[in-house]
Amino acid sequence: MPELPEVETIRRGLAPVLTGARLARVTARRPDLRFPLPHRFAERMTGVRIEALDRRAKYLLARLDQGETFVAHLGMSGRFEIADAGGSNGAGRFARAVAPDPRHAHVVFETEAGARVTFYDPRRFGYMALVPTAALGEHPWFRGLGPEPLGPGFDGELLECALAGRRAPIKTALLDQRLVAGLGNIYVCEALHRARLAPDRAAGSIPRRRLARLAQAIKSVLEEAIEAGGSTLRDYASAEGGLGYFQHSFAVYGRAGEPCLRRGCGGAIRRSVQSGRSTFACDRCQA
DNA sequence: CCCACGACCTGTGGGC
């Protein structure tokens, strides 16, 4: 599920339950996800207090009171579910497209206040770590990570520097987390369509004026998706982190063969493959 | 260094 907006939505959903909470019990129901869980993971997590929940790129960060930061990446299919002290969650009160399969409940966090947060991940591409907070920036997952697209200073000039000399297609370049952090396949396709840029253009050859428009498109699509995720949160009372309502707002992603939604364009969305991944774009209004 | 590709793992949806 998760690109930057989904991880941010999950963070906002978990924050009320976990910020300031002390963990009474942590259960790892298997020894590994994509990578082995940290050494003595459950023991090291038990009794800690979570001082703050943050996000960097697609990573969820829980700053702990003992000097370490818990890091989680949700891979392709990871999700967190919140249950309150009574054990109920959104599923009992609201319709849900896909109920979590208990076979894939890999890690359970229980707070002293009686809340339970469960990590589900059928494909197990997700991963977790405990990293000394002071050295977080030097960790391989974070060293070399590009700028936050919603951070200060993200504009056409910054993109121009990041993309200088790149011959890779702009679509592929934007997926490179070293250049920009947090974008994934969906929002790259959506941002390129908003900016009217063709996905196969060489990244390093796009003039700054158009990169300014691209930077603005990236910001607006991410902000709108987070906003839509917020409405999902309100409805589900959970940190499910699915695509929420924003999936109904995709202009190109998953719309192969359908008409381009840009006013007056009249083109059709075409699916292609770049670096082994689906790209959706309108050949008529993206150039 | 840059880039493309296969691998990792399970589930789902479409076509026959």
Added chain:
DNA sequence: TGCCCACAGGTCGTGG
């Protein structure tokens, strides 16, 4: 209905 293939929102290691 059942089977088989293609494909899925991410990242890493390899090899050209």
